[in-house]
Amino acid sequence: MEHVAYTFISVFTLACALGVVLSKNAVNGAMCLLLCLAGIAGLFIQLHAYLLAFVLVLVYAGAVVALFLFIIMLLDMQGGQPWRFRGFQTAGGLISAALLIVGLDSIAIHGRTADAPPVAGAVGSSLRLYSYQLFTTYLLPVEVMGFLLLIAMLGVIVLSRRGPGTEGPK
Amino acid sequence: MKPSLDAYVMLSAALFAIGFLGVLVRRNTLVIFMCLELMLVAATLALVAFSRFNGTEDGDVFVFFILTVAAAEVAVGLAIIVALFRTRQTVQVDQLDSLKH
Numbered sequence A: 001m002e003h004v005a006y007t008f009i010s011v012f013t014l015a016c017a018l019g020v021v022l023s024k025n026a027v028n029g030a031m032c033l034l035l036c037l038a039g040i041a042g043l044f045i046q047l048h049a050y051l052l053a054f055v056l057v058l059v060y061a062g063a064v065v066a067l068f069l070f071i072i073m074l075l076d077m078q079g080g081q082p083w084r085f086r087g088f089q090t091a092g093g094l095i096s097a098a099l100l101i102v103g104l105d106s107i108a109i110h111g112r113t114a115d116a117p118p119v120a121g122a123v124g125s126s127l128r129l130y131s132y133q134l135f136t137t138y139l140l141p142v143e144v145m146g147f148l149l150l151i152a153m154l155g156v157i158v159l160s161r162r163g164p165g166t167e168g169p170k
Numbered sequence B: 001m002k003p004s005l006d007a008y009v010m011l012s013a014a015l016f017a018i019g020f021l022g023v024l025v026r027r028n029t030l031v032i033f034m035c036l037e038l039m040l041v042a043a044t045l046a047l048v049a050f051s052r053f054n055g056t057e058d059g060d061v062f063v064f065f066i067l068t069v070a071a072a073e074v075a076v077g078l079a080i081i082v083a084l085f086r087t088r089q090t091v092q093v094d095q096l097d098s099l100k101h
Helices: A002-022 A026-046 A050-075 A087-110 A127-135 A139-160 B005-025 B029-054 B058-088
Strands: none
Touching (some): A026 B005, A026 B029, A050 B058, A087 B005, A127 A139, A127 B058, A139 B058
C-alpha cells in the first residue's frame, strides 16, 4: 500500500518537475512547480516528517511560488519565450543531467544504503524533539538564519528602490 | 511493503538532475530560478529520507535551514531580476551579456 502511494507520488512529482523545465509559459512552469512541491510534501508525510511537509507547503507553495507568479505578472511575460532548440546547449545539458543521474544512482545502489530499514520511532514527527534540537544543538545556526533573513530583507529594500541611476518609467 | 531508502535517494537524484537540466537548457531567468529551487528541494528530500532511515533528526533540522536560505535567496534573486529588467528590459540570459566582452 505504502509502495503504491510512493510510486504514484514520485511519478507525479517527476512529471511536474519535467513540466517546470519543458513548459513554454513561465506561469505554467510556476504552476508545475507548485504541484511538484505538493508531491514532495506528500513524500515528506510518507517519511513521517509532518512538520516539514507543513513548512514546505507554507514557505514554498505559499510564499515562494506566489512571489514567482507575482514577478511574472509584474514583468508581463505572459506569452513566455518560444522554446528554441539549440543543439549544442541542449545536448550538453541532457548529457550532463544523465551523467549526474547515473553517478548519484550508482552511489545510491552501490553504497551502503541498500538494506537499512526505516527506524521504528519517527524522530522527525515529534515537534518537541525537533524544537529541542533547534534551541540547543542548533541555536547558533538559528541565530545566524535570523540575521540572514534580516540582511536579505534590507538587501531587497535597497535593490528595489528606484535609484537615480536606473532608467525606466518614473 | 515499504519503499526503501534507495528509492527515495534515486528519486531525489532524478529531481536534482531535472532541475540541473533546466538550469542548463532554459534561457528565461525566472525559469532558471525555478529550476534552482527544484534542485534545493531535491536535496531536502534526500536529507529527510536519510534522517528517517537513520533515526536522527539532524537532517530534518538542516531542511529547516535550507528552507530559510531558499526563501531569502528567492527574495533577493527576484529583486535582482526586477532591477535587471528595469535597466535592460529583458530577462533572457542570451541578451544579458554585458560581462561577456
